[in-house]
Amino acid sequence: MKGLLGVEEAGRFHGRLVLKVRGLPLVGHIxxxxxxxxxxxxxxxxxxxxxxxxxxxxxxxxxxxxxxxxxxxxxxxxxxxxxxxxxxxxxxxxxxxxxxxxxxxxxxxxxxxxxxxxxxxxxxxxxxxxxxxxxxxxxxxxxxxxxxxxxxxxxxxxxxxxxxxxxxxxxxxxxxxxxxxxxxxxxxxxxxxxxxxxxxxxxxxxxxxxxxxxxxxxxxxxxxxxxxxxxxxxxxxxxxxxxxxxxxxxxxxxxxxxxxxxxxxxxxxxxxxxxxxxGFEERPSIEKPFSEGDVVRAVVASPGWHRGEWLAVDRGWRRVIAVFPGPAGEDLAPGMEVRLRIVRDKDNIFIGELR
Ligand code: SF4
Incomplete structure (x- = not known):
């Protein structure tokens, strides 16, 4: 796949893409x-x-x-x-x-x-x-x-x-x-x-x-x-x-x-x-740069984990966000600029919907 951002293709596993993550934020995805x-x-x-x-x-x-x-x-x-x-x-x-x-x-x-x-x-x-x-x-x-x-x-x-x-x-x-x-x-x-x-x-x-x-x-x-x-x-x-x-x-x-x-x-x-x-103790969490309901400008980086999912990264390159574009999502591609409404933010794990 052309134009991948922050990942590179490393092969296939039972037909699925294997992507090596080299430059994505490593907080945001489960x-x-x-x-x-x-x-x-x-x-x-x-x-x-x-x-x-x-x-x-x-x-x-x-x-x-x-x-x-x-x-x-x-x-x-x-x-x-x-x-x-x-x-x-x-x-x-x-x-x-x-x-x-x-x-x-x-x-x-x-x-x-x-x-x-x-x-x-x-x-x-x-x-x-x-x-x-x-x-x-x-x-x-x-x-x-x-x-x-x-x-x-x-x-x-x-x-x-x-x-x-x-x-x-x-x-x-x-x-x-x-x-x-x-x-x-x-x-x-x-x-x-x-x-x-x-x-x-x-x-x-x-x-x-x-x-x-x-x-x-x-x-x-x-x-x-x-x-x-x-x-x-x-x-x-x-x-x-x-x-x-x-x-x-x-x-x-x-x-x-x-x-x-x-x-x-x-x-x-x-x-x-x-x-x-x-051994568990409560501790502070890292900052959450955006919250449920916020609209975030992001760039599509690569195919996501599940079918129909893409990975996007906010403009400050702080968090990776899973995007499920729905039936109109066929047009997404790495490098596209998108506006996302955050629909999940718990534990700094983010899901966004296209606006
Ligand atoms: S539970 Fe799932 S992830 Fe864990 S070993 Fe089994 S198949 Fe793998």
Whole structure:
């Protein structure tokens, strides 16, 4: 595609454009860059790619994605620079949590990212990575340890090999291997591991006891000083996410918490924790340069993440804005000047409509 601004084409992934982000602002979009939700934990999103294909994926990642138009890989130095900008308003004691709408380990320079976040960004004391673990290996773990990684949030959803494969959606996924390596990481490296399974009603409720027993046996979460090594996530239906058929439908939050409380009682293992017990503190947020309802002049930079979406950047080059032009949007192209009405601004994540 001609005239792209701030990104360059880096190939294709299952038919979708792969764009390397070299010059866009790295605050403003949910899919890449830095997310600041007003705490000391900065979500750092280096890659939207994923080689897993989970049947419950809330962000429709992986080979079988139907809603995505492009994937994004972020330049390392640009990413570290923007983490530094966000960190600068927050004071010390920060955690950089590398997560995303994809699998962070797909970034070809993930080890460098950990190393630079840990050593180059003032205020960052801990670096953690969220992963489903399909590409974890002892040698990668050793390199991540040397780079300064403190914790892996391991999204393993079942101990049964066949069910884990079914949930992760790829034949090659070997949960026994993933858990073997995770145990080795806890015992042989300075990195902690905590489990972050997603409970998908009707599929894997019965697997949680075995995951809890694993975490208890290996001491998951202990190096971090946490009161638990298992943070069970609730499956949520999202507009762009995958929607597996659920017996009895999705759970309410009330049902989820009463199920968690029962599981806590039956296993004698902490599953419900306060954010402060796992290192979260409220902190100031970075400035929000515009708010819902404002009209902003911007330039179209590149195709966006979802089908029909474009990325635009305001004239001050402060934030990236997702634009969904609707049926008349075929005419948008990189380099076009547009006027956008901001229709979403929460957490410095912006969506704009053409005026
Ligand atoms: S849930 Fe995570 S690992 Fe699974 S497909 Fe989605 S992004 Fe990839």
């Amino acid at each position: 899919a890449f860059g830095v997310l600041d939700r007003g705490t000391n934990v900065l979500q750092v999103r280096p890659s939207t790619l994923c080689f897993h294909d989970c049947i419950f994926c809330s962000v429709d990642a992986g080979p079988s994605s139907r809603t995505r138009r492009a994937e994004f890989i972020v330049d390392v130095d640009l990413l570290v620079e923007w983490v530094g900008r966000v960190a600068s308003v927050k004071g010390g004691g920060l955690e950089a949590l590398i997560d995303g709408v994809g699998e962070p380990l797909t970034h070809p320079r993930i080890v460098d990212i950990v190393e630079k976040l840990k050593s180059d960004v003032a205020g960052v004391e801990r670096v953690a990575i969220e992963t489903h673990g399909g590409s974890l290996s002892k040698s990668l773990a050793r390199r991540l340890e040397a780079a300064g990684l403190d914790r892996i949030n391991l999204s393993v959803d079942a101990v049964s090999p066949s069910l884990a494969r079914r949930l992760v959606g790829v034949e090659w996924y070997d949960v026994e291997r993933v858990l073997r390596i995770a145990e080795w990481i806890i015992k042989e490296t300075s990195i902690d591991v905590v489990l972050t399974p997603v409970v998908v009603p009707g599929y894997n409720e019965g697997e949680m006891r075995a995951l809890i027993e694993w975490a208890r046996r290996v001491g998951a979460g202990r190096k971090s000083g946490w009161p638990t090594g298992v943070l069970i996530q609730k499956f949520e239906v999202h507009k762009y996410g995958r929607k597996p058929r659920l017996k009895g439908g999705p759970w309410s939050w009330q049902r989820f918490y009463s199920w968690l409380r029962r599981l806590e009682r039956e296993t004698g293992y902490r599953l419900i924790v306060e954010p402060r017990e796992i």
